[in-house]
Amino acid sequence: MSTLDATAETARRPLAGRRVHLGDVLLQLVAGAAALYTLVLLGLIVYKVVQGARLSMSTFGLGFVTSVGWDPVHNAMGAGSFLFGTAITAIGALLLATPLAMGVALFLTELAPAAIRGPVTALVETLAAIPSVVIGLWGIIVLGPFLRDHVMPPLHSALGFIPLFGPYSTGSSIFTAIVVLTIMILPIIASISRELFLGVPGELKEAALGLGTTRWEMVRGVMFPYARGGVAAAMILGLGRAVGEAIAVTQVIGAGTNISWNLFNTGDTLASKIAESYQGYTTNLEGASLFYLAVILLVFSLAVNLVAQMIVRRVDRRQGRAV
Amino acid sequence: MPRNGKLVRITLALAAAALLGALAVTSAGAAGKRSAGTLSGAGSSLVAPAVAQWSTMYSADTINYAALGSGAGIKAISARTVDFGASDAPLTKSQGQGCHGCAQIPWALTATIPVVNIPGVGDHQLKLTGTVLANIYLRHITKWNDPAIAAINKGLNLPNQNIVVVHRSDGSGDTYVFTNYLSKVNKEWKTKIGCSTTVSWPAGEVGGNKNAGVAAAVKSNPDSIGYVSDFYAIQNHISIARLKNAAGSYVLPKISSIEAAAQLVKGTKIPANNKISLTNPPKSKKYKNAWPMSTFTYVLVPDQTPKAAQLKAFITFALSPAAQSAIKKLIFAPMPAVVIKAAKKTLATIHS
Numbered sequence: 001m002s003t004l005d006a007t008a009e010t011a012r013r014p015l016a017g018r019r020v021h022l023g024d025v026l027l028q029l030v031a032g033a034a035a036l037y038t039l040v041l042l043g044l045i046v047y048k049v050v051q052g053a054r055l056s057m058s059t060f061g062l063g064f065v066t067s068v069g070w071d072p073v074h075n076a077m078g079a080g081s082f083l084f085g086t087a088i089t090a091i092g093a094l095l096l097a098t099p100l101a102m103g104v105a106l107f108l109t110e111l112a113p114a115a116i117r118g119p120v121t122a123l124v125e126t127l128a129a130i131p132s133v134v135i136g137l138w139g140i141i142v143l144g145p146f147l148r149d150h151v152m153p154p155l156h157s158a159l160g161f162i163p164l165f166g167p168y169s170t171g172s173s174i175f176t177a178i179v180v181l182t183i184m185i186l187p188i189i190a191s192i193s194r195e196l197f198l199g200v201p202g203e204l205k206e207a208a209l210g211l212g213t214t215r216w217e218m219v220r221g222v223m224f225p226y227a228r229g230g231v232a233a234a235m236i237l238g239l240g241r242a243v244g245e246a247i248a249v250t251q252v253i254g255a256g257t258n259i260s261w262n263l264f265n266t267g268d269t270l271a272s273k274i275a276e277s278y279q280g281y282t283t284n285l286e287g288a289s290l291f292y293l294a295v296i297l298l299v300f301s302l303a304v305n306l307v308a309q310m311i312v313r314r315v316d317r318r319q320g321r322a323v
Numbered sequence: 324m325p326r327n328g329k330l331v332r333i334t335l336a337l338a339a340a341a342l343l344g345a346l347a348v349t350s351a352g353a354a355g356k357r358s359a360g361t362l363s364g365a366g367s368s369l370v371a372p373a374v375a376q377w378s379t380m381y382s383a384d385t386i387n388y389a390a391l392g393s394g395a396g397i398k399a400i401s402a403r404t405v406d407f408g409a410s411d412a413p414l415t416k417s418q419g420q421g422c423h424g425c426a427q428i429p430w431a432l433t434a435t436i437p438v439v440n441i442p443g444v445g446d447h448q449l450k451l452t453g454t455v456l457a458n459i460y461l462r463h464i465t466k467w468n469d470p471a472i473a474a475i476n477k478g479l480n481l482p483n484q485n486i487v488v489v490h491r492s493d494g495s496g497d498t499y500v501f502t503n504y505l506s507k508v509n510k511e512w513k514t515k516i517g518c519s520t521t522v523s524w525p526a527g528e529v530g531g532n533k534n535a536g537v538a539a540a541v542k543s544n545p546d547s548i549g550y551v552s553d554f555y556a557i558q559n560h561i562s563i564a565r566l567k568n569a570a571g572s573y574v575l576p577k578i579s580s581i582e583a584a585a586q587l588v589k590g591t592k593i594p595a596n597n598k599i600s601l602t603n604p605p606k607s608k609k610y611k612n613a614w615p616m617s618t619f620t621y622v623l624v625p626d627q628t629p630k631a632a633q634l635k636a637f638i639t640f641a642l643s644p645a646a647q648s649a650i651k652k653l654i655f656a657p658m659p660a661v662v663i664k665a666a667k668k669t670l671a672t673i674h675s
Contacts, residue, residue: 069523070523071522071523072519072521072522072523073516073517073518073519073521073522073523074517074523076523140536140539140540140543141539141543144543145543145544148544167485169485169487169544169546170487170529170540170544170547171543171544172529172530172540172544250492250532251532251536254528254529254530254540255492255529255530255531255532256526256527256528256529256530257523257524258526258527260526260527265527266527266528266529266530268530276492276530276532277492277493277494277521279391279392279394279395279398279493279494280391280392280393280394280395280398280493280494280495280520280521281394281398281494281521282394282415282418282494282519282520282521283415283417284417284421286521
């Protein structure tokens with residue numbers, strides 16, 4: 001019997017009947033400590049953020065969450081416009097990125113010639129590796145002016161009756177932030193969806209095609225339902241990224257502190273407000289209010305994650321019944 | 324069996340090595356931060372070009388300066404993560420307390436200036452008054468061909484376009500100087516917006532991060548207006564606007580006009596905290612040439628610091644005639660003698 005076999009044999013033996021080895025105990029301790037460490041770290045972060053926000057919480061109370069404006073001179077601050085900005089940019093980016101990502105994933109799994117699959121897949125994944133500060137810089141210099149000159153004018157003249165596409169003036173806008181976020185979350189959703197589509201059993205697809213469906217009918221009837229739960233999870237991952245992204249958004253959103261339904265106006269998000277103001281706040285109350293924004297961002301992200309998990313679970317359950 | 328033991332041993336060895344490595348890095352970091360031969364500073368981006376110039380001339384110590392913005396500089400020195408901070412805005416009362424014994428020493432003199440990007444309007448062509456500037460930033464004036472602007476710019480072809488208003492989104496000494504000036508010339512500004520390094524801007528404005536962000540926003544948006552430190556406007560080739568001072572002349576932010584504004588300190592007693600405002604010099608023939616948004620910028624040092632001797636040497640150098648005139652090309656005016664004297668007096672109180 002070789003050493004290798006012996007090891008495999010050891011691993012299969014149930015732990016209960018074993019002699020206690022010092023090494024095993026140590027391993028358990030080390031691994032346990034590592035797990036505990038993350039928990040303690042999370043706890044400390046939450047504690048510190050809430051502690052930092054205490055002054056603002058006692059001054060403004062819960063009204064802070066919905067009140068609009070950021071005026072450290074007159075001690076009037078609120079999270080309303082930042083919550084709005086976070087929601088509208090994240091949802092907007094998700095709405096733009098999801099169909100695009102589906103297209104990319106379908107192309108890479110079903111439609112693309114084998115020769116270009118590899119390179120394009122690698123390129124999509126490279127997109128995810130671009131540092132956000134670089135995307136932000138490109139957003140200021142290239143994307144913002146381009147959107148202002150070539151995208152906002154036709155959108156405004158064609159859809160100007162919808163408040164979302166109102167008058168435009170600069171390249172720094174909520175809309176620019178949405179496009180930048182779309183670029184950042186597209187590869188996340190696309191690469192996960194691609195994996196999911198690859199996982200659809202070949203027999204199912206062949207059976208559908210064999211029944212005489214077109215390729216699109218096969219995609220719609222077999223692949224989408226099969227991957228639905230996973231795609232929902234991928235979208236949530238993208239949403240999480242969009243909600244938390246700070247630097248790139250700070251660079252292109254234009255730091256406005258009012259609520260406007262016009263996507264071409266400037267705005268701000270929770271994360272970008274914290275990033276741009278934290279280093280230079282003037283009063284203790286402003287500093288505490290920035291911490292308060294961080295608390296809201298934490299709760300917001302947590303809520304998004306919980307809702308997401310619920311959706312995924314429900315979709316899975318429904319799917320389980322259907323299959 | 325022996326295999327398992329080996330694995331555990333390797334794991335333990337790796338863990339120990341990682342721990343040792345981490346310890347080594349931490350101690351090296353701590354030693355590096357306080358080692359002799361370097362002075363680290365952070366803050367004002369307005370003064371950053373001057374500090375960069377000085378550090379090439381100064382050989383006793385290496386100067387590491389991070390242009391994070393005035394607000395960040397105040398925070399950094401309050402937490403003592405740097406050896407000196409730099410701010411264009413003098414410390415507020417609560418900031419002074421938060422700094423636990425910091426001296427603020429004026430060490431350079433320059434200006435905040437309005438810059439514009441209007442197609443068809445060149446450098447130094449547009450004229451503005453404090454009231455017009457306030458009304459543009461309050462969004463009462465929203466188009467470039469507004470009668471109030473046209474009346475003082477006869478002969479200029481001003482477009483019928485919305486004005487894109489750009490401000491600083493981070494806590495900034497330039498914002499302080501800008502809002503300080505507008506508070507002095509416009510009542511509505513004073514009550515509604517006020518004067519600080521961060522204020523609440525009226526709706527629909529565009530924020531830029533740091534001087535570079537504002538410069539980029541103005542450059543990339545036609546029909547825009549912003550405010551930056553003098554040097555950044557020249558370096559980025561953005562059009563500078565003339566500004567009417569209280570004496571009634573439309574001036575440009577030149578060394579001579581900044582020096583003219585600094586005449587204000589003559590014959591006045593410089594307070595112990597060296598807080599001096601140069602904005603909007605009074606209506607007088609003496610200030611005919613004065614730029615209305617001139618400002619001293621301050622270095623912040625702890626009263627008591629182990630690096631007192633090094634800091635004193637560096638700041639004494641910065642106050643020297645050679646250092647002051649070396650930054651003239653960066654549009655910093657040499658500081659008046661009385662201010663240099665007051666600065667040296669404060670500097671002498673720094674001890675280890």
